[in-house]
Amino acid sequence: MIPVEGRSTRKPRGRGNERREEILNAALRLFSQSGVTAVSTRDIAGAVGISQPVLYTHFRNRDDLLAEVTERAFSELEQRVSPFSIDAMTGRAAFLRFCRIYVDFGLEQPDAYRMAFMLEKRKSRLEALDPRILAAGLKTFQRFEERLARLVSRGLTRPGDARLLAQTLWAGLHGLVSLLLARQDFPWADRETLITRHLDMLADGLFQPEDVTPRR
Amino acid sequence: MIPVEGRSTRKPRGRGNERREEILNAALRLFSQSGVTAVSTRDIAGAVGISQPVLYTHFRNRDDLLAEVTERAFSELEQRVSPFSIDAMTGRAAFLRFCRIYVDFGLEQPDAYRMAFMLEKRKSRLEALDPRILAAGLKTFQRFEERLARLVSRGLTRPGDARLLAQTLWAGLHGLVSLLLARQDFPWADRETLITRHLDMLADGLFQPEDVTPRR
DNA sequence: GAGGTAAGCTATCAGTGATAAGTGACGAGT
DNA sequence: ACTCGTCACTTATCACTGATAGCTTACCTC
Structure with a gap:
């Protein structure tokens, strides 16, 4: 539904929190574009340029991400x-x-x-x-x-x-x-x-x- | 999530509309019990005692059923x-x-x-x-x-x-x-x-x- | 250079709404 | 009484969802 963007380069050691920020920013952007129900975890991961399971290393689950946004x-x-x-x-x-x-x-x-x-x-x-x-x-x-x-x-x-x-x-x-x-x-x-x-x-x-x- | 009830007997010819009523009643009951987002088409079908695809012979889709309720x-x-x-x-x-x-x-x-x-x-x-x-x-x-x-x-x-x-x-x-x-x-x-x-x-x-x- | 580990991957799960295609019983027509 | 169409319903399967298991790889430290 939402176009997949290119792969992002791997973060250097110890800078994994930048990825977390990227995810939050992408999520906020997609949510306000398409509405919160229309955006899947795969959409968010795709926009950031990572695989979907990576989200779960930064957030317990989708609702956790939602709560932080x-x-x-x-x-x-x-x-x-x-x-x-x-x-x-x-x-x-x-x-x-x-x-x-x-x-x-x-x-x-x-x-x-x-x-x-x-x-x-x-x-x-x-x-x-x-x-x-x-x-x-x-x-x-x-x-x-x-x-x-x-x-x-x-x-x-x-x-x-x-x-x-x-x-x-x-x-x-x-x-x-x-x-x-x-x-x-x-x-x-x-x-x-x-x-x-x-x-x-x-x-x-x-x-x-x-x-x-x-x-x- | 919602317990499956026993199979219902097949409706005689031409009385398929009774099934439609049963579905609407079950849906209303389940929705008010558990909330509309928590009830799946399989839950509704299970409560009526039929298989899930039968819903689609009576309603175009889930939202159609929701609208009628x-x-x-x-x-x-x-x-x-x-x-x-x-x-x-x-x-x-x-x-x-x-x-x-x-x-x-x-x-x-x-x-x-x-x-x-x-x-x-x-x-x-x-x-x-x-x-x-x-x-x-x-x-x-x-x-x-x-x-x-x-x-x-x-x-x-x-x-x-x-x-x-x-x-x-x-x-x-x-x-x-x-x-x-x-x-x-x-x-x-x-x-x-x-x-x-x-x-x-x-x-x-x-x-x-x-x-x-x-x-x- | 070696090893540990952070960062990220693929594969897969169960659950969802929805569709395709088949089965079988019943009742009208002869 | 037998056929046969079709209504009522089935199983199998699809693509998609959130989520988990377990493996890989690249980097940083020593």
């Missing part, structure tokens, strides 16, 4: 979000900017986002998702919750349980991102307008009625 | 929703009841819901999702949009483009359902409270500020 993508989100300190959450505008970073990240890194929040791996019901993937999602949610809690504790929002509010608003955010990713052919309204209005609606649910944006 | 599940949603005529959308309470039906359906028929709104099949990027699955989702959304449009045209809501509002609110609904399905082990707040508050938040985004529910 996801982790890397989410460390980038971490970087994007880090400038937004908790103290910077001063009101509606800051909340909206913060949400927007998440939405943009999800749309720009669809495969990482899918893995962290949408993927359900259940070959058997007992088998759980890789804890690192869960952790990436959980950490992201916690960044969100922390900042929301600050807004709430400052009395800038309607009163309420910060955890409950965070889960509700997060679900609202996620709904838009995941639907845009999963149903790209749906007759969506203009994306920019849709995102803006959606975030406005979420903000309306969070902030005091007097701050509510008038529509039209 | 989904269609059936969604026809049940159609039945649940049909008592709620467009004219019955008289305000916030009706809106909430209507939303609640969808949420409950999603949580009760997780595999059907997943297929209609969460599943992305991309063995190759060109290959699209089965149109019947897309249609089931689209139809559901349209029911939602119709009723929302009635609320808007009656002047019961904030003014705004009904289509945009519908997409935004639907995304909000979907976010909660899909996250609850995809991340069952997440430390969620009490489910009932979460759903109620979430729907309240969505309603707050839709209705005039004077109708906004006070929190606490």
Whole structure:
């Protein structure tokens, strides 16, 4: 399905980790090109220029590789979000900017986002998702919750349980991102307008009625 | 993985359609037991008591079978929703009841819901999702949009483009359902409270500020 | 130069969805 | 009552998947 590239030269002793990097890069590239389900271990190995079993000397299995690719993508989100300190959450505008970073990240890194929040791996019901993937999602949610809690504790929002509010608003955010990713052919309204209005609606649910944006 | 049951007796001439029903029933049962990705065609055939290739005399392929199972599940949603005529959308309470039906359906028929709104099949990027699955989702959304449009045209809501509002609110609904399905082990707040508050938040985004529910 | 070992190979496995080709029972037609 | 077509179903097999076993080879150290 994916063209096989030429053989790569053997790595010198002790530099086997470079191969590991090459594999991760190739995997990320192929995943974002063709989607994570469409890329086989042989495709990845072919793109790197090695035989398929080599992958298993660097990663326990395919899911292990997937988990590491996801982790890397989410460390980038971490970087994007880090400038937004908790103290910077001063009101509606800051909340909206913060949400927007998440939405943009999800749309720009669809495969990482899918893995962290949408993927359900259940070959058997007992088998759980890789804890690192869960952790990436959980950490992201916690960044969100922390900042929301600050807004709430400052009395800038309607009163309420910060955890409950965070889960509700997060679900609202996620709904838009995941639907845009999963149903790209749906007759969506203009994306920019849709995102803006959606975030406005979420903000309306969070902030005091007097701050509510008038529509039209 | 799934135990093989005994051989079924051959169907008499002209009653081959009974086999088709048996396959659909077995598939639905296995899917909801073990999840749609964990069930193979051999599992389904084994449960019915026939050989695996027989499936292909009744369905073009696995996805065709999946699509039909989904269609059936969604026809049940159609039945649940049909008592709620467009004219019955008289305000916030009706809106909430209507939303609640969808949420409950999603949580009760997780595999059907997943297929209609969460599943992305991309063995190759060109290959699209089965149109019947897309249609089931689209139809559901349209029911939602119709009723929302009635609320808007009656002047019961904030003014705004009904289509945009519908997409935004639907995304909000979907976010909660899909996250609850995809991340069952997440430390969620009490489910009932979460759903109620979430729907309240969505309603707050839709209705005039004077109708906004006070929190606490 | 020799040997150990890191790096990578080929061969092969069981499981998947899917297809080809054959078997056999049943019921309509004479 | 016998034929014979065809419906219902079978076994055998395909290409592909993720994964493992075990061998080979080239490099670096001594």
